[in-house]
Amino acid sequence: MQITVVGLGKMGLNITKQMLDKGHQVNGFDINTSVRESFSHANLTYLDDLAVLKDASDKNLVLLLLPAGPITQGMIAQLAGTLKSGDTIVDFANAQYQVSIEAANQLAAVGIDYHDCGLSGGVHGARYGACMMLGGKETASKDLLALLSSLCVANGFQAYEGIGSGHYLKMVHNGIEYGMMQALAEGLELLKEQSHYQYDLAEVTGNWEFGSIIESALLSNIHAELAKDKELSSFTNQVAASGEAKWMIQEALEEEVAVPTIALSLMKRNASLKALSFSNQALSAMRYNFGGHKEF
CATH class of the missing domain: 1.10.1040.10 (N-(1-d-carboxylethyl)-l-norvaline Dehydrogenase; domain 2)
Structure with missing residues (x-):
């Protein structure tokens, strides 16, 4: 998987740092480019345009760490026209579960897998080990489950059946x-x-x-x-x-x-x-x- 974190605020940047600590190669994207001046890492590539994901040789895994509402919904609409069939989005926004179901249906129409994920533990959890509740267990790959579990404290990760179940x-x-x-x-x-x-x-x-x-x-x-x-x-x-x-x-x-x-x-x-x-x-x-x- 090619991992891309979209939204490099406090939560997104700290999850990115945790993945880098674990040896992952990560792409980062944020409309606020000042984050590039505050943090750099040999395994972190800042993207100027998400359109480059269309040409990725590996499957894309996009972790969305944006505010719930129009910002996240707009990004999902953008990614629906950018990602390839078989790619995956994990949405960490604190969205209404009905909105998550709508997003999943929108992305399924173009072959993109969608998971909603509740994230608890605050900034410290994002950096050093969180609690996560993943929705859509039945379609999650073993690689995705292993990655998200590794970002949580012991016993802090659980996947649940049904899109929207994580955000619920x-x-x-x-x-x-x-x-x-x-x-x-x-x-x-x-x-x-x-x-x-x-x-x-x-x-x-x-x-x-x-x-x-x-x-x-x-x-x-x-x-x-x-x-x-x-x-x-x-x-x-x-x-x-x-x-x-x-x-x-x-x-x-x-x-x-x-x-x-x-x-x-x-x-x-x-x-x-x-x-x-x-x-x-x-x-x-x-x-x-x-x-x-x-x-x-």
Whole structure:
């Protein structure tokens, strides 16, 4: 296989570096050419135009590490007219699984194999060993399975049957992540605001990191930040949502499965983006109207 990574941002470049460490020859492509100035390697070839893949003597394996949505969809449309029958695309975008199914059908019409793949572990995972959930197991070659497995931590790779199954799993994975993060954040806020004891939150999270039931990568993440700054003063109180939790909640409604914790964690994020919540103003107005509670 001739391996090409399209999208050399934080995740794409780090997966590329991991493959280079393992001795692979890799092509890299990104519309932002500044990456070429920041990193070079004897086994890495930067491409100026993906059209050269049409003339490759080996089968092409293209790893897409682009943002979900129009950018990835546009690249898939471009590759549909560029790659050869028998080539393979693995899409790591956090896309809706229905979009992945549409992409697979589009590419199958020209003989190109498509796999969706959920990727977890962040930048560190991409560089040193991730967790991956590959969709479309029934059409995956042994070489592809071996390559992706080698980029994961031990037992961190699994292939699943059905196009879209990898991105469906990543959707649910990220929804669970929202709920876990919210629970940790709320607990830490209570510890910070309560009036009984003086807790060093870096010390507390460091304590909980070892042997506690809530020991986790997320706990380690917040401990690392609290150890640098106990007030987290470089962070705002606004928290964006990237879409997966919303899709999961929509799916849960369709399937009539209750996911209240994840739904509330998403609503909490959405509320954080409001500079001034009108609903809070409405609550204050009602309290004033019936009880004379003046809050203005």
